[in-house]
Amino acid sequence: MGANSSDGKPAVVLLSGGLDSATVGAIARMQGFALHALTIDYGQRHRFELPAAARVAGALGVVQQQVLPIDLASLGGSALTADIAVPQGRTAAEMAEGIPVTYVPARNTIMLSLALGYAEVVAAEDIFLGVNAVDYSGYPDCRPEFIQAFERLANVATKAAVEGTARFRIHAPLIQLTKAQIIARGTELGVDYGLTHTCYAPSPAGISCGTCDACQLRQQGFAAAGQSDPLEYQQQA
Amino acid sequence: MGANSSDGKPAVVLLSGGLDSATVGAIARMQGFALHALTIDYGQRHRFELPAAARVAGALGVVQQQVLPIDLASLGGSALTADIAVPQGRTAAEMAEGIPVTYVPARNTIMLSLALGYAEVVAAEDIFLGVNAVDYSGYPDCRPEFIQAFERLANVATKAAVEGTARFRIHAPLIQLTKAQIIARGTELGVDYGLTHTCYAPSPAGISCGTCDACQLRQQGFAAAGQSDPLEYQQQA
Numbered sequence: 001m002g003a004n005s006s007d008g009k010p011a012v013v014l015l016s017g018g019l020d021s022a023t024v025g026a027i028a029r030m031q032g033f034a035l036h037a038l039t040i041d042y043g044q045r046h047r048f049e050l051p052a053a054a055r056v057a058g059a060l061g062v063v064q065q066q067v068l069p070i071d072l073a074s075l076g077g078s079a080l081t082a083d084i085a086v087p088q089g090r091t092a093a094e095m096a097e098g099i100p101v102t103y104v105p106a107r108n109t110i111m112l113s114l115a116l117g118y119a120e121v122v123a124a125e126d127i128f129l130g131v132n133a134v135d136y137s138g139y140p141d142c143r144p145e146f147i148q149a150f151e152r153l154a155n156v157a158t159k160a161a162v163e164g165t166a167r168f169r170i171h172a173p174l175i176q177l178t179k180a181q182i183i184a185r186g187t188e189l190g191v192d193y194g195l196t197h198t199c200y201a202p203s204p205a206g207i208s209c210g211t212c213d214a215c216q217l218r219q220q221g222f223a224a225a226g227q228s229d230p231l232e233y234q235q236q237a
Numbered sequence: 238m239g240a241n242s243s244d245g246k247p248a249v250v251l252l253s254g255g256l257d258s259a260t261v262g263a264i265a266r267m268q269g270f271a272l273h274a275l276t277i278d279y280g281q282r283h284r285f286e287l288p289a290a291a292r293v294a295g296a297l298g299v300v301q302q303q304v305l306p307i308d309l310a311s312l313g314g315s316a317l318t319a320d321i322a323v324p325q326g327r328t329a330a331e332m333a334e335g336i337p338v339t340y341v342p343a344r345n346t347i348m349l350s351l352a353l354g355y356a357e358v359v360a361a362e363d364i365f366l367g368v369n370a371v372d373y374s375g376y377p378d379c380r381p382e383f384i385q386a387f388e389r390l391a392n393v394a395t396k397a398a399v400e401g402t403a404r405f406r407i408h409a410p411l412i413q414l415t416k417a418q419i420i421a422r423g424t425e426l427g428v429d430y431g432l433t434h435t436c437y438a439p440s441p442a443g444i445s446c447g448t449c450d451a452c453q454l455r456q457q458g459f460a461a462a463g464q465s466d467p468l469e470y471q472q473q474a
Contacts, residue, residue: 070307075355106354109394113350117343118312140399149390156386157346162377 008034010124011171012115015039015065017052019196019218020130020174023186025060027173028128030189036122037065038115042104043073048206052197059195068114072104088201088211108141112150112170119168120160127154128171134178147172179221187227194230203234210235245271247361248408249352252276252302254289256433256455257367257411260423262297264410265365267426273359274302275352279341280310285443289434296432305351309341325438325448345378349387349407356405357397364391365408371415384409416458424464431467440471447472 011033015021029035037060039053050067057065108131115127131142140146151170160166174182186193198218199208208215210233222229248270252258265272274297276290287304294302345368352364368379377383388407397403411419423430435455436445445452447470459466 066311068308068311071305072354074303074305075351075358104354105357106350106395109353109390110347110350113343113347114312116346117309117341120342121312140396141394143393145393146390149386149393153346153383153386153390156380156382157378158343159377 008032009126010034010036010063010122011126011128012036012038012119012122012124013060013062014111014115014127014129015053015057015060015062016130017049017054017056017197018130019179019186019193019198019221020132020182021053022056022060022191022193022196023182023189024128024130024171024173025056025062026186026189026191028126028171029060033126033128035060035062036118036124037062038118039065039067040111040114041067041069042107042110043071046197046200046202048197048199048202052195055195059192066118070110070114072107072110075105088209090213090216106141108139108146109150112154116154116158116168120158120166123160123166125160125166126169126171128173130174131172132174132179132182133176142175144172144175147175178224179217180224183221183225183227187225192230196231198231208233245269246363247271247273247300247359248363248365249273249275249356249359249361250297250299251348251352251364251366252290252294252297252299253367254286254291254293254434255367256416256423256430256435256458257369257419258290259293259297259428259430259433260419260426261365261367261408261410262293262299263423263426263428265363265408266297270363270365272297272299273355273361274299275355276302276304277348277351278304278306279344279347280308283434283437283439285434285436285439289432292432296429303355307347307351309344309347312342325446327450327453343378345376345383346387349391353391353395353405357395357403360397360403362397362403363406363408365410367411368409369411369416369419370413379412381409381412384412415461416454417461420458420462420464424462429467433468435468445470 011028013025013028013035015025015037037057041050119127133143147170154168155161161168198214200212200214201209208231248265250262250265250272252262252274274294278287356364370380384407391405392398398405435451437449437451438446445468456466
């Protein structure tokens with residue numbers, strides 16, 4: 001992707017190290033923003049996201065990447081942080097049923113709140129995140145009405161908005177895209193998906209399982225986009 | 238305050254260790270809730286709040302107190318976390334002017350988000366916090382419109398609300414009270430304000446300065462309520 005993008009208007013990008021947020025970073029950059037990447041280390045079991053986030057931040061040429069640890073695992077309640085098994089080998093019908101156990105309580109609310117604080121500090125009005133309402137239809141905080149409610153909140157919650165010096169905008173450019181469309185868009189923008197990490201249950205060496213919901217959605221997305229996934233898997237779905 | 242209150246409906250109380258949140262905890266308890274206290278260790282310079290929060294939680298007889306560290310100081314931007322001087326000896330007119338440097342970017346948004354996640358985990362629908370729009374009129378996230386916007390957000394953001402098993406309510410019972418009214422209410426409810434900590438700039442031994450905005454508002458509040466403040470001060474305002 002190349003050179004540093006520090007000469008645009010500042011924007012905060014929530015960068016997890018996954019495929020979606022890498023694509024969102026590339027979109028924000030293409031729009032001319034100077035990127036301030038915020039990576040939340042929330043005690044996720046898929047720790048390989050964190051080095052992936054650093055690799056993606058480097059490739060995006062961000063102004064800075066801030067890694068903020070917060071121990072959401074101590075609050076409990078999710079297979080992604082607590083001692084609850086990550087589901088494996090589920091069919092599309094099973095995945096579509098209700099809200100999955102990998103839901104982290106109030107995750108996107110917490111992450112957007114932190115992004116909002118960071119945006120105030122770096123004088124950014126624009127916050128980008130890679131939520132998606134199509135493949136993650138079970139997550140309440142991946143829906144357009146959630147994004148709209150947060151944007152309204154941001155504009156009453158902050159010094160900059162109240163003083164009239166900022167008008168916050170929450171950008172979720174992937175929200176209505178399928179995984180295949182996301183991959184196609186990122187590929188156009190030159191995203192190297194080999195830098196990203198997606199799996200909820202990787203091997204100790206960081207090799208993706210290939211069978212958890214996230215791996216399955218990723219592999220199906222690459223297939224539907226007619227692209228080959230640069231990652232290796234323990235098992236093909 | 239006395240016995241354990243674990244037999245009511247669960248509620249989350251944001252407990253900082255200050256005078257306001259101690260009063261809010263007593264109000265929630267009086268309403269019959271079983272209290273789950275959440276204390277955010279956000280890198281505040283007034284670290285003496287943290288042991289104060291534990292003392293207050295004990296006196297309230299909470300079901301549990303969760304202390305969640307999050308390094309908001311790493312985001313920068315406030316005299317309460319960063320290397321910016323805490324103002325001393327300001328007049329009421331100076332305090333009323335604009336948003337103070339002690340404003341922490343998006344603080345109450347972040348804290349309420351964390352409380353919301355915790356509420357989902359402990360199956361609470363009620364969240365109490367001690368924001369106040371009278372003495373802290375300069376803070377955008379202490380206003381009723383902020384609380385309303387967050388409540389709307391909570392009810393689109395969460396699994397429980399979307400599944401129809403919960404309807405979140407954000408309680409800010411002090412929001413329209415003066416400091417004197419807060420102290421009078423807490424005194425009626427048996428709050429021991431000697432357990433609390435208020436000062437933004439205490440001595441290394443934890444003795445309150447008596448001259449920062451927070452100490453001044455506290456002392457004026459006790460005087461106006463006709464109560465004596467059990468804390469000692471380095472200097473009377």
